[in-house]
Amino acid sequence: MIEILETPPLNSVQDLGRLGFRCFGLMQSGAMDRLALAAANAMLGNDLDAAGIEVQLFPLTLRFNADGMIAVTGADCRPRLDGWELPPWWATPVSAGQTLTLSPPRSGMRSYLAVSGGLDVPMVLGSRSTQLREGFGGLDGRSLQAGDRLRNLDAARAVPRDAVGFGVAPSMEALPLSPPGASAATEVALRVIPAGEYEDFDAASQDIFWNTGWTVTAQSNRQGYRLQGVPLRRRREVEMRSHGIVPGVVQVPPSGQPILQLADGNSAGGYPKIGVIIDADLWRVAQAAPGRVLRFLRCTPAEAKHASRELSDYLSLVGNQARYLLRHRERAG
């Protein structure tokens, strides 16, 4: 259905991740902004974990070789379909021969393209996500290149009521989270639950962790982000035993500058953990480009559960809206 005409490196096929294979040392991979990919799939009536394209470097240009339907979500990359600019978080029918171009976003970091039915790449260990480090999954275990052709799985021939398509509220608008007393335009608030070694940090460092900003450095990618701020110090230094870690963990190596491990990060490690970003806020991390300043807000498991429910409510709403808009057309036609 798709032929890639132009792409920088490191854009790849991802679904919601390869869960359940930590026994092989595998971190979950999958979309960095799982919410955006799930919403794009919901807009098309796909399974939420259908595979799409994660675009983190631009411009990406592709051509459709068959009629179908697409949705573009995540960072607003000003998608142009044969030159016509689509609004953000938009689903639209496409025709064979049309060209789609995604341009560098004004804000945000990663955009997602979903196709009706989802991309048809082999399922490897329960997922279609590209495992770049191990070289499997996705399209031949690698990033996309010009000339690549991707098919989609069979999909219901649903088309939107309105021929130009429809949009949904972007996650950034539907699920706002403001850092206290700071500008949301420059800072990204993230809710964090203190982790196992939190109490090992001295009181001054605990205070610095919650009350100062952490800049995303250029050494940031799907594996993890290195952050820059006032160094964090522990009361005592101990050799940790290696242990499993999760995406969103804030590790503090001896330099005192935190590291976030993310979708393609290490599945295990030995650095002390000061906290872990809650699951419901990982999509915000995915959209924080180098230079953005992160603010950590202390959170409890109960508050995190509430945030997770808000996320699933939002996805349900997107799915319900899409079902209505798609079903309406089927009745009429």
Add this chain to the structure above:
Amino acid sequence: MTERVTNLTQPRVTFCGDSALLLEAEGALSLETQQGIWNLSEEARGWPDVIDVQPGMNNLLVTLDPVRAEVEAYAERLLAAWLRIPRSRGLGRLIEIAVAYGGPGGQDLGDVASHHALSPQEIAALHAAPEYVVFAPGTGTGFGYLFGLDPRLFTPRRKVPVQRPVGGTVLLGGAQSNLGTKQRPGGPAMTTTGWYAIGQASDLPTPFDLACDPPNLLTLGDRIRFRVDRVEA
């Protein structure tokens, strides 16, 4: 260099965010404790709303569904299960790996020898003496985290990570020693690590192959014996 290994007097369960828990066992790092960890990991995999389990070095990560699981209730359940889980279990197969200690693949052997005030030959002999047990999955596919390092070789991890070659590298870090995976065709030749490279395995078997069922060559409880092929200062 400060060097201290913490031993908890009591087991503890801590939050890793809202959808994972880490159980850390009490006492010194031991095989008996790890046998309990493996048993607990098998049991916990079957609990409702558990997505995955991952043994570490005398610890166990349990990941949970963030919407459905009550993480605080699971913390209590995990700790209670740990206190009653049997701590015995059989070990698996043994493989032997020949190692060239020192030289280009083990460039940190000299530094490690100086740190311990031993000769490179003594480091190699101490390292190759025990039988190592695959305790836990590693940071990627491969031979996993190994247990069995002689306490005389405990070496604090570097404060600043360095680049070391990929491909059967024998590493020391803290109280642990690992065997690095094979270099994948087209994959990176170097890796960033805070561990010390003391040798390199020749004729290394492939530890992970999706064409095999199961894809991993070694599983938890399997054993590795290193043989000193040669020592280059």
